[in-house]
Amino acid sequence: MPHFKARVELPQIPDDMTLEEFMLDYSHKLRPVRPAGTPWLVVDKTGRKVGLDEIRTRTRGLEVGVKSQFGICEDDVVLIFSKNHIDYLICVWAMHRLLARVSLCNPTFTNSELGHQVRQTKPALIIAHADVLNTAIRGAREFGLSSDRVVVLTDDDHAKYPNQTTVDELIAKGLSLPNAPFTRKLHPGEGRKKIALLSPSSGTTGLPKVVALSHFGLIAGVLMVSSHQMSDAKYATWEERRYRPGDISLGVVPLYHIFGVLMSHVPLFCAITVVVVPKFVFKEMLNSIVKHEINLLTIVPPQAVMLSKDPIVRQYDLTSVRVITCGGASLSVGLTTQLAQLFPRAYIGQAYGQTEVTGGISMPSMSTKVGFFCGTLLPGIIARVVKSDGALAAHNEPGELHVKSPSVAVGYWGNEIATRETFMDGWARTGDLVMFNANEEIVYIDRLKEIIKVNGLQVSPAELEGCLHDHPMVADVCVVGLPNEKTGEVPLAFVVLTSDAALLSQEMMGTEKIKQELIQHVAANKTRYKHVARVEFIDSIPRNPSGKMLHHVLRDKALQMGRSDAKL
Incomplete structure (x- = not known):
């Protein structure tokens, strides 16, 4: 019985570099030239533009500042407890320059929920947004971490936080010191196991878990989505693809979630500007689409429901939107149809993936205008569908999806039993009931446990x-x-x-x-x-x-x- 795979071969993935090095300093053959004057990031509210030079400067300043003040070393864990912020990715990349592991945490967590993740990942430092500073300090103390090891991410006056160090203060300190070469170059193959992110997941079975993602897996995820755009020979130039250099993407998906991680890094790699939205508010999102003339809209199903059902949408000119990608959960045929009616000129489809495979498994086919299913496999992925009797399914036969991918996680952090249950002989069990149709699209049916x-x-x-x-x-x-x-x-x-x-x-x-x-x-x-x-x-x-x-x-x-x- 068949295994399923993409029609496009995945190019070589560098396995001797960090995600930061790949994003900020590496020229890959798939990477387009960024048009002159095209910023990397934009602050949604103010419109402030941030380019590569400023990102590099702030990233390296924060690296030196954190190293000098807190002594963060290779394989230490730094937990980021924040809503989306213009410096969020800079915080991630600065820790990667130190070869530290970054634990991403939901900023809406309560004291007990934060405490659970702190106990799981044992951070040596917490970077917390000012809005959740008190929760972060309480969580640190309960774990036995001194409150002075909670750094504040804020746009406010530093004087408002006399007992804490701010990210801006650390950057300024780092830039005032000699730029010591803290970054150790990874050895060939080391990127496959060197942990970059500790990402929360509901898990394919059982209780919530933390997934250990490698630098290699994250880089692979970016290249897999970028390669997917070349899945049809007629899309030979960037101007003919869905993602085009100079486009503008709305970064409203939370950056602590793997979908937000992937769908921020991919546009940046593809020479696209990301508008950083701190928090989702529906009417404000509509205003942002109009204000920034957004081309790429990445959303989750609740936002799709609002777009489809709320009559206020008709009051906005959303014609700049050319591509809508929905992920995080399945989208019904009815909602997809309503979106297509609302955006008749847009390419609309679903991305499907899991934290356990660094976010991406499939995306809409390049030849599909409106995708009612989960798209086709990304390059580099091999899949099989296992029926309840253990036999492998053919087309249009349902079963549990198992995948092999260069982006597969290292495992569950501190949970060997769950790792063995989910990651078996190179295959990752998804816990999802699916089937492949005749067009090689994944048809999502449901979670097996639901x-x-x-x-x-x-x-x-x-x-x-x-x-x-x-x-x-x-x-x-x-x-x-x-x-x-x-x-x-x-x-x-x-x-x-x-x-x-x-x-x-x-x-x-x-x-x-x-x-x-x-x-x-x-x-x-x-x-x-x-x-x-x-x-x-x-x-x-x-x-x-x-x-x-x-x-x-x-x-x-x-x-x-x-x-x-x-x-x-």
Whole structure:
């Protein structure tokens, strides 16, 4: 039975350099020339432009400042606890010059959540944004790390933080000192195992984990996406590709998430400007698209839902957008269709990947204008689909996706058991139920652990969620299994109504009538065993920062509701 692979061969990947060296100093044959005057980064709010010379200067200044003041050494861990910031990548790259490991952390974490990651990664230094400074200091103290080893990332006056050192102060200190050559050149092959990032992941099974990503794997990820643009001979020049030198990309995806890491480094490598957005606010995102004339829009499903459903979008001229890439979680056919109607001239598709393979597994085919599935495999990846009986699947046969990739993670940090369960004989298990169609596209079905069993038959929550998203009254939805004595489980839909539908339910129809309409909508479009037995309204669907729904949270809520005696 077949293995699946991309049609394009991946060029040689350097294995003797850090991600910082590759991004700031290396000329690869795939790398285009950046047009004169094209900045690397732009501050969303002020429009301040940052070029390569300034990035190099600040990166090397921070390297020297951190080394001289805190003595950070090779293989030390530095945790970054911050929202998107113009200096975020500079902080990452400066630590890479010291061959330190960077632990990326969600800035919305509570004290206990931050403490969990601190205990897992044991940082020698924390760089925290001013907005979450108090949480960072408490987390450091609980771990036994002195509060003076929490550095502040801020645009404010340094005098506001008399007890802390700021990133700007460290850069200034580093630039005032002799530029000592702290950076050790990696040996041939060393980049394959030298840890660059410790990235949080929900894991393919079990509890959340931290994934250890190598410099080689991250560089491979950048080259794989760039090579994908050459997957068709007719796209021979940069002007004919999706990503074009001089384009402007909106950097609204969180940089602590692997999707944000990949989709910031790839545009920068491809001579594209990244506008750094500190935090996602929908109306402000629309303003930013217009203000900066954004060409490349990288989003996650909740943002796609807002673009498709919120009438305010019609008030904005978004015609500058040429490419929309959605990742982090699956996007239904209905939502993709609505996006295509809203952006009739744009290329629209889904990227699919996992932290365990440094973000990228597949992206929209270059020949596809609107992609309803997860695209084709990136160059360098070999995939197989393993059926429940252990046999390998052919086209249009579902099973768990396993991949081999030069970008595969080193493993789970400090968790040998989980590493052995997920990374086996060169293959990484994704925990996702998929199939390959006749066009070699990955068709995502669902997470294996989310599948609902009705009379022994598999029901995909994603399929029912997509069906319900097609209903005009539904703003968001999550489907989970509800225990049932006769069938084992039945589907329960937690639904967020649109503002108009919520008003209508109060004034005219009533909530029960709307619930029945939604149940009937699924019944009219799906076979009997997939029918939704129950609908519950909810204010918002819990999601992680990449947009993946936290099914387990609502599954626990469903269990508290008790068993269902609904008949299917």
